[in-house]
Amino acid sequence: MTGRPVTRTPSELLQGTVDILILRALAWEAMHGYAISRWLDARSDGVLMVDGAALYQALHRLEQRKWVSPSWGLSENNRKAKFYTLTAAGRTQLRAESAVWRSYADAVSKVLRPT
């Protein structure tokens, strides 16, 4: 792992943030929960480390909202694992949330920029 891990529980890390990260992770391919957590870790250079509890709670919530759809399959080591696929509704949601998040992040960094 690189960098200082930022482990956050959902109450601290905005719930919406975990959701959008998961949706982003699934944008290209279906993954199981563990793969998602590894992907997030690698993608953020170990900065955004979402713990298991937050991850799975978010996944089941997203399933309920029909943004991801589950199916059982075999993992790389031939174990039964639950895979999540991004649905059309989930993709729309990802696009909308990304735009909001990006402008929010821009605004925050603009404020924090040394004058």
Next chain:
Amino acid sequence: MAFKKPSFPQLPWRSRASIARDVDTELSFHLEMRVAELTAQGLAADAARQRAREEFGDLEFTRAYCRKVDEQTNRATRASDGFAEWRQDARYALRTLRRSPGFAAVSLITLALAIGANTSIFSVARAVLLKPLPYGSPESLVALFESWPGKTTDHMPLSPANFADYQGQQTTFAGVAAFQGMGSVTWQSESGDPQSVDALAVAPNLFHVLQVGALHGRTFAPGDEKEGNNLKVVISYGLWQRALGGDVASVGHHITLNGRPYDLIGVMPPGFSLGWNEELWLPLDMSDALADAVRSRRQHYVHAIARLKTGTTLDRARADLLVIAHRLEAQYPDANTGRISVLIPLHEFMEGHLRSALLLLQGAAAMVLLIACANLANLTLSRTMGRRREMALRAALGAGRGRLVRQLLTESILLALFGGAIGVALAVMATRTLLALNPEVLPAPFSAGVDARVVVFSALLSIATGVLFGLIPAIDAARANLNDSLKEGGRSSSGGHAGERMRRGLVVVQVGLAVMLLVGAGLLIRSFDELTRVRIGFDPDHVLTAGFRAAGARYDSAVAVNRLYDGLLADLSRAPGVVAVGAVSSLPTRGSVFTSLRIEGQPVDETRLPDLGYVSVLGDYFNALHIPLKAGRLFDASDLPNGPSNVIINEAAERAFFPRGGAVGHRIRIGPNPKGDWMTIVGVVGDVRTEALDVPAKPTMFANHRHEAWERSMSIVIRTTSNPASALSNLRRAAKDADASLALRDVKTLEDIVGSSLASRRFALALASSFAAVALLLAAVGIYGVLAYMVTTRTREFGVRLALGATARSVLMLVVRQGIGWSLFGLVLGVAGALAGGRLLGGMLFGVTPLDVSTYVSVVIALLIVAGVACIVPAARATRVDPLTSMRAE
């Protein structure tokens, strides 16, 4: 990250346990993957496991959270899937129904009629039997009566003195209030003709006992009845709208009744009534009657309504009143011997005979619905037979048996709901029209109408109907053998023996139910016939009647009253087309007042004076009604107003009091006063049904109104040569000439009056007969349908038979025998059912026993004729089968 394509299909609906298992599997997979990775980085197994758990966070909470969310998701999916499937079924069903418009139309008409009939009856039954009366806490209201001496089941009005004693001594009521009918009063509006409206005199506390307040103004307060105060009146909402245009400012002003000014103090809310068709209420003052208690204890005209104290049962109140009744009996033996108090719940009293009639009609309507169900089941069965291939194909494409049943049930339920919707629309119109045409059928405090609850009832009934007629065919069709059905190629199967048996069974059931309804209707028709043919004792044909009341201060003397009526009758008798004119204090079938009787020279038991009906007559009354004179003479010009008192009695009175005959010449004395005037019997006339058509004549005397002119409200009777309505204009003119300030009321033919005494019977009879007719028609259609279907499926067989030399006649008989065979079986079942159920009709019958042979015989004959006709058409078609075509068609 490697990943393999998912390969385990997930079931759409999962159990709680499997949800829990899946969450566990998913979470432990995550932990094991992490442990494996940590171990690969060189950590010891134990340490790796602990590290993985720490990194994960709150495992137990997450497990519970995920399970809960998944269960919610599962429930939502399940619901939306079910709905989607149902919508698919419904869409498919609609498409199929549209493809067979004939089937759909026949089913819809049948359903609309059957469900409409049930809805109609239910809307009335609910209004009468289930809806609370329009009073406050109506369940604790009771009606109080006295019994006819020795008859504990009778409802006789109380006497004022007895009422006062009951009121003063009872301990179980929160309040008791008296009221009495006043007949009509004349309303003189500021502009326009006087009109006559029915009035009740009510004790000031009556509205309080009923817990109903005025809509505008106020109801009576204690003291309002006292003479000396301004006269006060409360009017109904309907009269207020009609006569005063619903003007709120009119409350508190004067109105003119019977020529005297009254303070209009209040308007009651819409629908308020005590069931007397009354439109206004005056305060009842009983102080005069009570001042002369000896006299008023014998006169029974006070009605009473009481409210039970909270927590008091009806039985306790009855017991309490009985104690008082026995005390009064001991105290006033001459008036009260054998008379006890009768207490019944107000609702029970008001619904009266309607309860049995409505239950009967509801039962008849339910039977029509059952017959309709049997018919539709048959129709559907035939239709699904033809759709076997479709079913087999759907099953082959993966539809489960349950799914197929559901599909077919959806069709029948949808059909039933559509039919039900049409039926409700019909019921709304029918109920409104029928009640408007027959206002006497439903007493005022009950208001029938199709409301939300009735609609819910019909919707549930429709669904139940759909299930009832759709379930058997649906199960039957789903059971279809895939292989056989497809193998049969383009030919539709005849459905095999099971389907055949089912259809015959349904026809038998139909015929049986129809027979039961026919017998019921037949018995009602016979008793109606008996009722109208009974010797009512007078001839209602060609007689016009009208009420005419000598109201107002002008008529305070017998001379004035006599002058009014004498003038009117003389005027009318000169009119063209008039045969005879008279007047009477109460028309036949409209009841009479009762008084007590002493006969000169016969021993008198002061404690048991016999009762005698009292009617006063004027002019040529007996001739106008064709009431025959049996002995002596009628009143004539020699009977002067101030001459000796002469009376006429009826045959029932002669039989009762002069068993050896020869009543003429004897003297009688009526009323409670033992020193009253002697009256001489000068004539005996035939018996007339004075109380009601189905109540035999009671001993009655007729007084000469010119002599006893205290009755101010007389009914004029005019016998005409032609249509009695032709005398109407003359009657109106004569009444105006006699006194323009007085109003004629209830201008009707005597036939209408006699008819209205039978109105509710006739109404029930008309409905029951139409139900029976519909039942017969449906049964005929059922027989026809099954036979026609059988002929179609056996075309080849008939072709072969004809080719082998069978005569057309033998083929015809083959079909007819089958149809008649089922009908006979149904007939036997139906007759058995009717014999068993006939007793339920008992209370509705008159002059006929429930086992009336001639009714049964006519029903059997009628049914056989109808069944024969229903058989002939398909049978004739069977004989016309062309052997060559029929065999080539295969």
